[in-house]
Amino acid sequence: MEYVQLTSLTEPQLVAYIQSLGQPAFRGRQIYKWLHEKQVTDFSQMTDQPKAFLEKLSEAAVIETLTIARKQVSKDGTVKYLFRLPDGNCIESVVMRYSYGNTICVSTEVGCAMGCRFCASTQGGLVRRLTAGEICAEVYAAQKDVGERISNIVLMGIGEPLDNYNNVLDFLRIISSDHGINIGMRNISLSTCGLVPKIAELAQEGLGLTLSVSLHAPNNTLRSSMMPVNDAYPVEELIAACRAYQQKTGRRISFEYAMVKGVNDTPACAEELAHLLRGMSAHINLIPINPVDGSQYSASDAKNVNDFKERLIALGMNATVRRRLGTDISAACGQLRQEAKGESDQ
Numbered sequence: 001m002e003y004v005q006l007t008s009l010t011e012p013q014l015v016a017y018i019q020s021l022g023q024p025a026f027r028g029r030q031i032y033k034w035l036h037e038k039q040v041t042d043f044s045q046m047t048d049q050p051k052a053f054l055e056k057l058s059e060a061a062v063i064e065t066l067t068i069a070r071k072q073v074s075k076d077g078t079v080k081y082l083f084r085l086p087d088g089n090c091i092e093s094v095v096m097r098y099s100y101g102n103t104i105c106v107s108t109e110v111g112c113a114m115g116c117r118f119c120a121s122t123q124g125g126l127v128r129r130l131t132a133g134e135i136c137a138e139v140y141a142a143q144k145d146v147g148e149r150i151s152n153i154v155l156m157g158i159g160e161p162l163d164n165y166n167n168v169l170d171f172l173r174i175i176s177s178d179h180g181i182n183i184g185m186r187n188i189s190l191s192t193c194g195l196v197p198k199i200a201e202l203a204q205e206g207l208g209l210t211l212s213v214s215l216h217a218p219n220n221t222l223r224s225s226m227m228p229v230n231d232a233y234p235v236e237e238l239i240a241a242c243r244a245y246q247q248k249t250g251r252r253i254s255f256e257y258a259m260v261k262g263v264n265d266t267p268a269c270a271e272e273l274a275h276l277l278r279g280m281s282a283h284i285n286l287i288p289i290n291p292v293d294g295s296q297y298s299a300s301d302a303k304n305v306n307d308f309k310e311r312l313i314a315l316g317m318n319a320t321v322r323r324r325l326g327t328d329i330s331a332a333c334g335q336l337r338q339e340a341k342g343e344s345d346q
C-alpha cells in the first residue's frame with residue numbers, strides 16, 4: 001500500500017483527505033498547523049487529536065522527515081547540511097546568515113538531469129524528484145537545528161526546480177501559507193537553468209517570488225558549451241521568456257553569471273551581455289565559478305570579475321559580485337553529496 005505523504009498536501013488537499021477518513025474539516029486544519037506551524041515530526045505530538053484517529057492516520061499516512069547525515073559550520077556562521085531521506089538518498093541545504101535574516105538554500109531534486117558542465121549536482125544524473133513535503137522538511141529541520149527563525153528561501157540547491165514543477169509549486173503554496181511557517185513570496189527566490197515553457201507557466205501563477213535565471217553566457221555558442229539545456233532553449237528564446245515574465249509579473253529578474261577564466265569573462269562578453277539584457281529590469285549577479293572535480297573550468301581572478309562588473313555598470317546595467325559565504329566548508333552545491341557518495345562507494 002502506498003502511504004499518503006501528509007506534509008506534501010496543501011491545506012485544502014489535507015482537509016479533503018482528513019474528511020475522506022470520516023473526520024470533520026477542522027481536524028484537517030488542526031493537523032495542517034501541527035505539520036507546518038509547529039512542525040512536528042511524529043503523530044504522537046499532535047496532542048489535541050483523538051488517539052484512535054491518530055492510530056488510523058499513521059497506518060495510512062506518513063510525515064515526511066529528514067535526518068542530519070552531516071553538518072558543517074563555517075567561520076562566518078554558514079551551516080551546510082547533508083540530509084538523509086528515508087529511502088537513503090542524500091540532499092544538501094545551506095543556511096546563510098545575513099543582516100536581514102537567515103536564508104536557506106534548498107534542494108528540489110536528488111541529483112539533476114540538466115548536465116551543466118560546471119556543476120557537481122548533475123554529475124550522477126537525476127535520481128528522483130523531491131516531494132513538496134520533503135522540501136518543507138529541509139526548511140523545518142534546518143530551522144530546528146539552527147534554533148532561529150528562517151525568513152528567506154532560495155531554491156538554488158541540488159536539482160532544477162522547474163523540472164519538478166508541480167511539487168515545487170505545492171511547496172511554495174505550503175511554505176508561504178499563513179497557517180504554516182508563513183515565509184512570504186517576497187522572501188523567496190527560484191533559480192532556473194532556463195526551462196522556457198515552465199518560465200511561461202510560472203508567469204501565469206501570480207506568485208510574487210523573485211525569478212533568478214542561470215544565464216552564465218551571452219550567446220548560444222558559449223552557453224551551449226557550458227549548459228546542454230541551451231540546445232533545447234537557446235538564449236534568444238530564454239530572454240524573450242524573461243521579458244514576457246517581467247511584463248506579466250512586474251518583477252525584476254536576477255541573472256546569475258558564473259565567471260570562468262578565459263571563457264565568459266572577456267570585455268566582449270560584458271558588452272554582449274549588456275546588449276542582450278538592455279531595457280529589462282535586471283540584476284546581474286557575478287559569481288567566480290567554484291571549480292568542481294572533473295571540470296576543466298577555473299575561476300576568473302578577482303580583478304577580472306571586478307573589471308567585468310565595472311564594464312556592465314558603465315553600460316547602464318545593475319551588477320554586483322556575489323559575496324561568498326561558507327567557502328571554508330567546501331563548496332558549491334552538490335559537492336558534499338558527491339563526497340559522501342565517494343566515501344560510501346569505497
Ligand code: SAH
Nearest residue numbers: 119156159160191192193214256289290332
Ligand atoms: N537548477 C537551478 C538551481 C540550482 S543551481 C539553476 O540552474 O539555476 C544554483 C546556481 O548555482 C545556478 O546559478 C548554477 O548555475 C550555479 N552553479 C552551479 N555550479 C556552480 C559552480 N561550480 N560555481 C558557481 N556556480 C555554480
